[in-house]
Amino acid sequence: MPEYRNATASLKENTAYVNEILPVQESFDIVQRNMMIGGREAAFFFVDGFTKDESMLKIMDSMMSITEEDMPKSATAFSKSHIPYVEVDILVGFDQIFHNILSGTTALFIDGYEGCFIIDCRTYPARSVDEPDKDKALRGSRDGFVETIVFNTALMRRRIRDPHLIMKMMQVGESTGTDVAVCYMEDRVDPELLKKLLRKISQIRIDALRMNQQSLAECLMKRKWYNPFPKFKYTERPDTAAVCLLEGKIVIMVDNSPSAMILPTSIFDIVEEANDYYFPTLTGVxxxxxxxxxxxxxxxxxxxxxxxxxxxxxxxxxxxxxxxxxxxxxxxxxxxxxxxxxxxxxxxxxxxxxxxxxxxxxxxxxxxxxxxxxxxxxxxxxxxxxxxxxxxxxxxxxxxxxxxxxxxxxxxxxxxxxxxxxxxxxxxxxxxxxxxxxxxxxxxxxxxxxxxx
Known part of the structure; x- marks a missing residue:
């Protein structure tokens, strides 16, 4: 990873550095929007197509009404009093700032405030959560995972309303920075397996997860070409993933992949399907x-x-x-x-x-x-x-x-x-x-x- 410096209180320095690293002038979808906020110069940076227009319109409208006398001295105070949005953070390191901009969040620099305001008003293009074609059930829910990781974790959180459900977000890939969510029940998971898995993911040094979930599986465990049997269980059904979480297993979600990777697993887990749970015991057996x-x-x-x-x-x-x-x-x-x-x-x-x-x-x-x-x-x-x-x-x-x-x-x-x-x-x-x-x-x-x- 290249070494990036920290943001300063000078808007001119910050915007010049962003334009130096990101192709703002060459790439049409990376947008810089300059405006005045409370008598100070400010600049928004965002990726066109990832930002909710309605939300940004309301945020900008509220900021344009701020007077010079209303401007607080610190960035933290400004974030609390003048940014009317739910998910707001202040970052100083440009490595995190660039990652957030390219992930779809909106970055706001204001002259005189050290750091960058990160406003998470992004939205990703996504299809509907229809039942998957390959993993259908005669009874039960009719929803399925999609390519957006936040939607997938929400489908599981909807089924398990337990404070012990942990969803740890990690990034893999030097170029792609692909989001990987490791989901587990804190009170039921095997701690040694969890520790081993998190260590393996954090130690992955790869340029990109080119094939998303399959690339991650290859990094976690090298496949022997002479043994074709799968090492992981995959499912596109959130109800199946939720059941596996409650059984103490670990579910791995990869952004841009509509399926969940489940471990530990055995051949008895792989041959199971959703219908085994939805029918009476005799029928399931x-x-x-x-x-x-x-x-x-x-x-x-x-x-x-x-x-x-x-x-x-x-x-x-x-x-x-x-x-x-x-x-x-x-x-x-x-x-x-x-x-x-x-x-x-x-x-x-x-x-x-x-x-x-x-x-x-x-x-x-x-x-x-x-x-x-x-x-x-x-x-x-x-x-x-x-x-x-x-x-x-x-x-x-x-x-x-x-x-x-x-x-x-x-x-x-x-x-x-x-x-x-x-x-x-x-x-x-x-x-x-x-x-x-x-x-x-x-x-x-x-x-x-x-x-x-």
Whole structure:
């Protein structure tokens, strides 16, 4: 960080230094507004688009009515008697002043007063707090996090009206100075984990959080490329974040990111979703069991099918009907791998298809890629059925990263089974079990560790 000097009582010196550091003349959105307040020269600095026009109009209107006799001797007295706004602070260091101006607050310099008045009448462009598309619940609240961190913390504060709820604001990134809020219940959080986390965040030395939350996660814990299982739980629902806070967990919010990062976590936390809390106990347990069984099947269904097709003598008589009867023009392993890639291609195409075209293109894709790929001999119908189940079952997982981690486990199982037959399948199962059991989270605990908070 560059070394900045302190503000003085001279308006000319202060404004000259601001113009030297900030591109006031070159950048149209950084505005300097000069005016007279109580017979003294004054200057406002603010970012156009971040300031509430109505609030600033009222503040300026009230200040223009101040006479020279009304001007107090100290800046503190002026702040108390003549700035009719809620959030007002006086700063001396230009490092804090520049950070506040670029964050959207309004800076006021008055000749004769040492320091700078910071008026927090900013507003950020934001969308409505609608329910997130990926993390929906059949019952419960219909609001969701947005890209503005203050709105997100307010959504959690609305649910937890407890003085023990602490939201500590920090800044990360030399260039961006991105706001990071660490939220926790003071009387329930693990103090050692909290201390370790705050120390890690304060020690981050990075130019910018380019990808916001993901960049922060990479800084907190280096990801091992060979283990795809997620280290954190993410949610876009404020009710889920509030429940985790009450359980003694820590919630991290990053400005410009519409989701919360929750820790400590385990695989049991990651597979949970909001519906588990909103339904009766029996229904919630059933949903968890069914989701776990489906996740198990998405990993092992196609590798097991391939194993039995390579060893048809192992197939019981009652299940002989599932065997491939038609001519196999393309080896089964290549059919499965091509379909794995094709499903991801269709998913990416659906994400980038305009809404008005999504329905007709989905029909065309279903007819052409489904019916005609089988009739032309590229794929067998049994393989298409198995992959159709796997592709749909992947969406039962509320965590997107976990879904892809299971996909990678399935791919390595398929490849090892095709190369080494039953020995490859056993080896692949050991890899899956090892990837889960030896995966460490930020706390240093195993992925299977159950928190007792």
């Amino acid at each position: 059933y949903l968890k069991i069914s989701r776990g069984l489906i996740a198990f099947m998405t990993v092992f269904l196609t590798p097991l099918y391939l194993l039995f097709m390579q060893n048809p003598q192992w197939l019981p008589e009652k299940f002989e009907f599932v065997a491939v009867r038609d001519m196999v023009n393309v080896p089964l392993i290549w059919q499965l791998l091509i379909l794995e890639l094709a499903i991801d291609g269709l998913r990416l195409a659906a994400m980038n298809t305009p809404n008005m075209l999504s329905t007709p293109l989905s029909v065309i894709a279903g007819l052409v890629l489904g019916e005609f790929s089988v009739s032309s001999g590229w794929f067998n119908s049994e393989i298409m059925l198995a992959m159709a189940f796997v592709s749909v079952a992947n969406y039962t997982q509320p965590n997107f990263e976990l879904g892809y981690a299971l996909k990678f486990m399935r791919l390595q199982l398929l490849i090892l089974t095709a190369i080494l037959n039953w020995a490859g399948f056993v080896l692949g199962v050991l890899v899956v079990v090892g990837s889960i059991c030896f995966n460490k989270t930020l706390t240093g605990h195993s992925y299977l560790h159950i928190s007792r908070n």
